[in-house]
Amino acid sequence: MYNVVSKKKMIQLLGAGLLAFSLAACGDDEGQKEEGSTSKTEESSSKETQQETKSKTLKDAMGNEVVIPANPKRIIATYLEDNLVALGIKPVAQWSVSDGAEVQGYLQNELEGIPTIPYDLPFESVQKMEPDLIIMDSATMVEGGKYEQYNKIAPTYVIGKEVNNDWRDELTRVGEVFGKEEEAQKALKDYDEKAKEAKVTLEEKVGNPSVAAVWLVGGKFFIVSDNLSSGAVMYGDLGLKEPNVVKEISAKATGNWSEISLEKLVELDAEHLFLVNSDDSTGSKALSDKLWKSVPAVKAGNVHEFSPNESWLYTGAIANGQIIDNVLKSLVK
Template identity: 65%
Template sequence: MLKVITRKSTALLLGVSVLALSLAACGNGEAKSEQTPETDTEQTPTEEVQEEASTRVLTDAMGHEVVVPANPERVIASYLEDHLVALGIKPAAQWSISDGQGVQDYLQYELKDVPTIPYDLPFEAVMEMNPDLIIVDSASMVEDGKYEQYNKIAPTYVIGLEVNNDWRDELVRVGQVFGKEDLANEVLAEYDTKAAEAKASIESEVGTPSVAAVWLVGGKFFMVAETVSSGAVLYGDLGLEIPSVVKEVSENATGNWNEISLEKLAELDADHLFLINSDTGVETTPLSESLWEANPAVKAGNVHEFSPSESWLYTGPIANSQIIDHVVESLVK
């Protein structure tokens, strides 16, 4: 749970090249009986090229030179599944919490048959998955000798140095690992176009209202920080107004989602609230208290509720694209 609160064409050419080389080798083998012995020596360079083409050496964010398979088939990239799916890659295991009970629900159409692995990647669980490549999204995940342990299991590539790396940079680096830089840039371009169109649509219909995203879980409220997760979508990509309370919380933020008191929430000067409600079905919640009812957006009936199974708690091209859809549907009538 910590990760959620604190806070994703060259390969094809290589595959075609290897296939072509394989066919060439087969052709040479069929003609071998009719050739002189010297012909055998001519096959050695081809075999060497095949061997070289089966891997690439890439430097990760921590400076490790990582020998990456040209076409990895069993990849573990915990909490980067959004990026993998966007690039057409199916991982060998997917991020989960609570013994596999909690997954990234919004990705389950693509990942429904993919086994789960604990979010903190225990060594034994990683070994059981028999990966041929491990990708981790931050240096903090491989501290205290963990990198060396993972690297003994499979080549391990670190995407970024920060706990919260920019998702765009992460996507590009994941694309580089798989030789899909062009596709990653296409995904980014499509997202930016969608965000720009949504921003223009919102502005033409309702201007630039002030908004905030809050998460109710376990009877407590958490507010998204200004520049990360769905905050980056609301204020950065869509250009919506940042309430003063959000700015205040963001200045002291220690993670993606930061606890906010009900008293402070009553002061939140937002025209619209996006509420991610993890306490649906709970008999008693703060939503029935007078302080919640005192919030201006609540009074105005401008609360837009979503379940935690949707993408608001995550980040990446797919998650953020879905958030844009939710915002447009909520604000543009």
């Protein structure tokens, strides 16, 4: 995931469109013309009723009245895939960066084989997928007349106005779009129960240690905000202690992850550090720096390393549930 700085919350889209229905042909027999005419009128009326019951109109975050088909089959909702998977829905394309080389690894058991689409959703790429419904994560993704362009391809529904929308609200709204409100509420309930049980386990086994999540990518370090992504899980849902450095940086943060210098990392008063290492394949040279080795959690041998293919960089019922699992595995021996 690439929620860096202003959280390029990498554009999320779902493609949706109206289903077409065919009319039965009228009989050719001359003696049945009048009856056929009546039948055709009734059939036309039935078709209209069918369309009304098989589609619904919802107002999205931008105030657009969007006609949602009952059973969209070709959905584009990039960077909202966590919500789709949680509801048992497969999109026609999945979010990616680096020309499709990088995807949301933690979802690949469910999304394996799904074609990739660039995170910024070029119109041509979207059109080639022939979506029948498009779901966008935020209004920023459709600024500057983009909404009208996407909406010409397929009905387009915008989830929220903010760049960083509350994941619970996102899941609820996606559930509403697909008529899966009950499934969405169950996923939320299951997650809350999981978090509650994990919090009790942590308190019983390790007390309330201070923790932080750091992302190494391109030789630079980024630290997660305290109320977004894995930060919201650690400090909010699990009630783990938030270091002063995290509080300080979060107060000025504009996105999920904010760059932090090695000099500042040395001041990081965290007993445990969760390190997402995107530089492993290139040698992770920054981890050999003397300043890194002076970070308190590093000196104490309490660094828990993860690959970017895991869920630390993302958010949602599935991502957050996996983060909880990883916190437990790391802290509870």
